[in-house]
Structure formats: structure tokens, C-alpha cells
Amino acid sequence: MIRGLYTAASGMLSLQRKQDSLANNLANINTPGYKQDVGVMRAFPEQLLSRIRDQEGPDIQGMPQMGGQAVPIGRLHTGVYMSEALPVFRQGDIAETRDPYDVALMDNIQPDEEGNERRLFFSVARLADPATDTAEPEQLRYTRNGNWSVNADGYLVTPDGYYVLNNENQAIRVNDPDFPDQSAGHTLEITANGALFYRNDAGEQVPLNDQSLGIKVLTNPQQMVREGTNVYRYTGEGQPANVGDDPENTGFYGVKQGWLERSNVDPAQTMTDMMTVLRAYEANQRIITTVDGTMEKAANEIGRVNG
Template identity: 85%
Template sequence: MIRGLYTATSGMLSLQRKQDSLTNNLANINTPGYKQDVGVMRSFPEQLLARIRDQEGPDIQGLPQMGGQAALIGRLHTGVYMSEALPVFRQGDIAETHDPYDVALLDNIQPDEEGNERRLFFGVARLNDPANDTAEPEQLRYTRNGNWSVNADGYLVTPDGYYVLNAQNQAIRVNDPDLPENNAGHTLEINQDGSMTYLRDGERVALGDQPLGIKMITNPQQLVREGTNIFRYEGDVEPVNVTEDPENVGFYGVKQGWLERSNVDPSQTMTDMLTVLRAYEANQRIITTLDGTLEKAANEIGRVNG
């Protein structure tokens, strides 16, 4: 009976964690580029129970007492736990915003030869000196949130304050306060392949010599979430610029003036939350029943001893 209490309690704790994950998904339903988490539930190892020394052997002087054969009772389940919450990197819907600093990343990159999933992300980083620093691999972070803005120094930044990087892992400067004639402002144009131009003296000129830093990550489940929309990569295969492989042409694109929405399905999430709630309540009733049974047994023992 006590084991039953522990099993039901572990179920309630894991369901609480899963409900928290679903609630976080629902709270970020309007966060651009957000990727929902899916809670992974696993069971603790089963235990095989047997009754040993089922029959005591004869007490013969000079011989060791031999117990009976173990009697198999059965398997005991020791509960479940939520081991991790894995993000789902499925492409979200895109919506038009008409803002030149909003960028949606369209991703249809196929798996590699070994069947590993491959996904695209914008490369971002925190830099102490964005005018001169190049982000090192350990500084790189990845996001699908293309809801950008221009900071006071004229650099493209994410809502979390990360600098948006180009293919050489350098910050992208849109406006230069010291050279106003070179300011792109709202004339910035980001092409489908990630190259950037702006209007100067009535003509389109390139903004730098590098396109956007669109990184292709193999096996994105090796990404670790930092905050809401930023990921850190801890895999073995180093992310590469998608523009480096000509075979990727036609399987990805950049759409300026659009935003990728969250890939959370509100209807499915609400259904999952109700399912988790019912399972939580079932475990709660089990604990209440076992507690009542134990109390009754304790009272019976008290009457017998009295």
C-alpha cells in the first residue's frame, strides 16, 4: 500500500511538470518563431518481486538449514517521471507585417544521407565590440525569431538584445551615425537568399559583402534552450552556413516584411492540458483511497491491541 502512495505521487509530480510545459507553450502562442516543447514521460525501472524462503527446511543437526525455492510474485511498477521537454522544430505559419525589420525564414531542407533532421536558424551573439568582434563558436546562439529592430548604434538586434550576424559571424550594421549618407534605414531590402541592399543616391547598393548568417544545424535536438527563443548548440557536427552548399538552393528562403508564428497548436494544447488534469486527479483519488485504507487498518490494530 505504501508503494502505491509513492507510485501515485511520482505520477502527480511528473504530470505537474508536463502541465507546466504545456502552459508555457500556450503562453508563447503569439511569440514569433517560438518552438513548442513536448514533455517526454518515462517509467522508472520495473522490479521483479519474489518470495524467498517460502518454506523452511528441516532442522537437522550438523546440516545447514535449506530454504525453499523462491516463489515468483510478479512485476512491480515504481512510477513515472518526466525526463525532459524536447522542442519541436516544425515550421510555423508566416504572417505579413510590412515591417522591413521583420524577417521570416522558410525552411524545407531535407534530411542528410543518414536520415538526420536538418533545420535552419539565424545566427546571433552577444558582442562586446560589435564593430570589430567576430563571434566565436562558443558565443554563437540560434533563433527562429525574425522580429528584429535597430539599436542606438545602428545594429540589427533581436528582442533579447543579441546581435544579428552575417555569414562571417559579424554584427550587421544598418545605420552609421557617423556616416548618415550610408544609412539604410527603412530602405533596407533583404533578398530571398539572405543578401542585403539599400537605397543610396537613388540606386540599390549592397549592405556589406556578406549575406545573413543562416545556419544549418544537423540533428537540432542537440540544441539547448536558453530562455524563450534562443538556443545553444551542444552537438558534434558544427553548424554551417546554408549558402555554402549549392544543393540547398530552392529549399530555403528569406521573406522580408513577414514573421514566422509560433508552431503551437492551441486546440491540441488545450486538449492535452485537460488530459493531464484528468490523469492528475485520478492519481489524487488513488492517494485519498490508500490513505483512507491505511487509516482504517491503523484503527483496527489499535482496537485489537486495546
């Protein structure tokens, strides 16, 4: 009976973790570029039970009892646990905002030769001196959130304060107080392949220091670790390449300025999953109540006999 308590309790703990993951998905349903997490449930290794040194137990059909030999009883499952929460990098819907600092990234990059998923991400980093620093590999972070703004120094930044990087892993400055004639302001233009331009006083399109967005191709994005809500750290081997420098790029991609990629969370499915988890949690609760009541009754019987 004690084993039953442990099995039901492990189920409740894992279901609680899964419910927390679903609740986090639902809370970020309006977070641009958010990728939902899916909880992975695994069973503990099953155990094979046997009677040992049993000289008086009855024979089991097909398994004759032999003196001094272990007699198999059967298999025992000891519950489940939630091993991890894996993000789903499926493309989210895009919505028009008409804000020049909102950028949606759309990709249709094919898997590599080994069938590994490949996805595109904006590269971002925290820099001590954005005017001179180039982000080192260990500083690079990746996001799909294109809801950017311009800070007091004129740099493109994410809502979490990361600098948006160009294809040279340097911060992108769109407004320079010392050179107002070379500042983009709200005339910033981003082409479909991520190149940056602005309009001068004459209305002419001028390259913004020959920069383009640092769009990286990440093979097997499950090797990334979520840091915060919308930023990931890559833990795989090597460094992701710029999409334009990737020799294996056999897909299509595009950047849409004035649009945002929405979260890929399905609210209806998430609510359904939360109700399913809740019912399973309540079922485990009833199991614990039943086992506890049975043990209490057995304890009372023992006390009555001894008395």
C-alpha cells in the same frame, strides 16, 4: 500500500511538470518563431517481486514451491517521470507585417544520409564590441525569431538584445551615424537568399557592405539546448555551416522580408492536452486518498485488536 502512494505521487509530479511545459507553450503562442516543447514521459524500471525463505506460503500454479527457494510473485511498476521536454522544430505559419526589420525564415531542407532532421536558423551572439568582434563558436546562438529592431548604434538586434550576425559571424550594422549616405534605414532590402541591400538617394539598389544574413544549417536540432524563450545553444560536434556553404543542402529555403514566422503551437491541441493532464492528475489524487483511507482503517483495526 506504501508503494501505491509512491507510484501515484510520482505520477502527480511528472504530470505537474508536463502541465508546466504545456502552459509555457500556451503563454508563447504569440511569440514569433517559438517552437513548442513536448514532454517525454518514461516509466521507472519495473521490479520483479519474489517471496524468499518462505516455508509456509501456498504453491502458485505452474510455479511449485521449493524449500528455501525464492517464489515469484510478479512484476511491480513504480510510476513514471518526465525525463525531458523536446522542442518540435516544425515550420510555423508566416504573417505579413510590412516592417522591413521583420524577417521570416522558411526552409524545406531534406534530412541527411542518416535520416537526421536538418533545420535552418539565424545566428546571433552577444558581443562586447560589435564594431570589431567576430563571434567565437562558443558565443554563437541560434533562433527562428525574425522580429528585429535597430539599436542606438545602428545594429540589428533581437528582442532579447542579441546581435544579428552575417555570414562571417559579425554584427550587421544597417545605420552608421558617421556615414549617413551608406546607411540603410527603412530602405533596407533583404533578398530571398539573405543578401542585404539598401536604396541610395538616387533610388539605386546598393549592397550593404557585401553582407548576407548568417543562416546556419543545423543537423539534428535536438542537440540544441534552449536558452530563454527563443534562443538555442548547439551542443553537437563541429559547427553549423552557412546554408550557402553546405555541400549537403538538397532542399529549398527562402527569406521573406516584412513577414514573421508565428509560433508553431496549436492552441486547441494544447488546451486539450492540458485537460487530459488535469484529469490524470486528479485520478492520482483519488488513488492517494483511497490508499490513505485504507491505511487509516487498517491502523484502527490493529489498535482495536491490541487494545
